[in-house]
Amino acid sequence: MGAPERDRELAEAVRLREQGSAEDARRILLRLAERLPDDVEIAYQAAWVHDVLGLEAEAVPYYERALAGDGLPDSDRCDALLGLGSTYRVLGRYEDAERTLRRGTEEFPAHGGLRAFLAMALFNTGSHEESVRLLLELLAATSEDPSVRRFRRAIDAYAKDLTGTVG
Structure with a gap:
């Protein structure tokens, strides 16, 4: 996955979350996190969307991944x-x-x-x-x-x- 595609999909997920379509954002972020497991920004956004959806237990590993890496x-x-x-x-x-x-x-x-x-x-x-x-x-x-x-x-x-x- 190239950087432009990653950036476009991540921006779309953030936009969806901000507009109240958290489940749609979650689907995009799960795909991104699977393809780019070391990307701290994707991990952070995945954690956030899980929290928004009340899926706290599922948010934890994404928060931990985001905080363990560099660049956030x-x-x-x-x-x-x-x-x-x-x-x-x-x-x-x-x-x-x-x-x-x-x-x-x-x-x-x-x-x-x-x-x-x-x-x-x-x-x-x-x-x-x-x-x-x-x-x-x-x-x-x-x-x-x-x-x-x-x-x-x-x-x-x-x-x-x-x-x-x-x-």
Whole structure:
């Protein structure tokens, strides 16, 4: 398969997914993934379409393949880490979710979505204090609510000491 044909089919699959024809996109992506198993972009798009269709277990190997290879643009890599972590969580694989989302927050520390999903996975693994701390820090850093912004320093301080002894 030549690069122009690959690019055309991949673009068509993405277009179909974006227009709500995920099953048609899936058929194209499965064919592409079979012919080009080391193509990280195809693997990422195949993972995404499986997630869209609620086929989380089928999405996992594609996410793993996309993240194992080289060449995935940073924005897609970030989304793949979030997607895989979230998918692991949905499947009840909480430790895998935590590990993947921690990796994501290490690679993309400014990404609030990764931190929010990590907090959910931490809750599932029983790390409730760290989960609440992450959410409070995210709230303080990103909220535009005037009443939250007014107490941002206090919220940050309490996030570091959830027992409430800092003040």
